[in-house]
Amino acid sequence: MYKVVFPLSLALLYCSPMTLAAATNKAPKLQLAKVYQSTVNLDQFFVSEKLDGIRAYWNGKQLITRFGNLIYAPKWFTDSLPAVPLDGELWVGRGQFETVSSIVRKHIPDDGEWLRVKFMAFDLPHNLETFANRTNKLKQLIRETSVRHLEYVEQFSIETQEQLDSALAGIDAIGGEGLMLHRANALYQSKRTDDLLKVKSYIDEEAIVLKHLPGKGKYSGLMGSILVETKSGVRFKIGTGFSDLERKNPPSVGSEITFRYRGKTSRGVPRFASFMRIRDEF
Template sequence: SSSKYKVKRTMDHYYCTCPAWRNQSAHPVSARTCKHLRSLLGDAYEEARLKLKNPNGPAATATKSTSKGRNGSIPSAKKKAPEVLLAVKWDEESTDPTGWWVSEKLDGVRTLWAPKGGEGREGAMLSRLGNPFMVPKDWMDKLPKDVTLDGELFGGRGEFQSTVGIVKTMGSKGWKNITFQIFDVPSMGNEPFEDRLQWLQENFSEGGKYHSKEFVVVDQTCAESKDHVFDMLKEVEAHGGEGLMLRKPGSKYEGRRSSTLLKIKTFFDAEAEVTGYVPGKGKHTGSTGALKCKMASGKTFAVGSGLSDKQRARPPKVGTIIVYRFQELTKDGVPRFPTFVGEAADKTVAKDAEVPASRKV
């Protein structure tokens, strides 16, 4: 055709600017191919590379005879999103937290371990949309084959963006810094939360059947009072944590948003779509000063705080959904003093935060 596309290699990742390669966004970069890469590298090389990079994924078994869509792209299998328990915000006026279980709200990537991951996989760690993360095979070999686990892939406080990059890359050296923080067992969902927690502690603690340094059961503390919860919140935030989670005692696991799981944060997190860039000034001259963003409400704002020099040099592309953090909204519904957190994992549509009237100034 008259179109021209650019092929690039960065370490062991191959890229192409053609629509066929870009339309495989359901797969990680390391598990995509197209006719241009096949033409340059050869079918045999591509089959071996894809199998190595994503041994359990659909792209690994794609061959030249695979049914393809327009532009030569390989259609993605329709995924069913896992039914996971989602939290609602804590209303301190209506819910007394005394006796509830309290844990830190981790700044990681929500993950469901599915022993039968679908699409021919024997086991997979899935995102909320059902996309597999590029977890090392030895991790999956160590995990139980008869229960599902709910948790987060966690790289440490304040490491959300780097964690997203690592979990989407097969073979990344960064996996040594990631842990699977486990907080529930959905397949045992009809049993009280305390029984599920006991099962986790018995099986993943030292001497347990599935004990491994990569797997951590999230600590749970029984709340003594509302003041006790606020004291824990202050301590977590003082050490760079994001907030707290409250879990109702004796509760079952529900695959939906439920008032049995509450979240507490001083800061609000929201998502926005990148629409453009503000040129940098002063020390940022020649790079990006801020990202122009659009909220789900349609209101626009700019966020520059939180961007590293590397991100200013190569900012998120227009159309990318980003996560930003703020403390309050203006009366016009625009975030005050927003801070860039990172690119959203597995999101295609922005979502605004629910902010009470008391936090609008």
């Protein structure tokens, strides 16, 4: 692998030199999304696929998770990235969250595994322009960098709820997680904001595992379901979404999980709740 050297003038194009981040293990101040509500004007937003990966911040020297943990990527992976802060996701493909999570958590990186990983960049967090300008400059930067494992998250425009619904259905059909809406004229804000919205065909939430319940029939001898409690104190069972391996080794009692559902009953119990993953703030 060859190290790509970027002249100072190129870095200045995308970011003021005073904003270049130093190496740190503090949690980066990233822009976080709110949940989409159908009252927004869709023609004010760019749309992109929501990627089911590990959120990663490149500070020009290191890859860091949103919670401030250093990601031990191979030297060849980081040496070829530009000296410009980037916001994005480490991703190996749709429905492969557990795979990429396993790869990036290792303190001794496996080159063969990292060959599968792409850094999907969707923003320039230290650029002081609108998202419309930032995304154009990001696309130009990635094209000029020309590194196989660095890709631009494509943005497109829509105007109506029907177009949004159609785009979401298309993403669902290929196993995607959902869509992201970026307000075109918004500046990057290091907080949760309605200038960045997530759109899913389901809702996800967290809960604490209280108990394992035995399976029956084909799941005899395995975990059949888990009893969980949400932050609001609602208790219910989740029995779907688990692989056979997860039924053999279910989430431990006391651990926090993420589950998906579609609406709630009058008592606040999630409908059609399905296990997604163990929540771990990496």
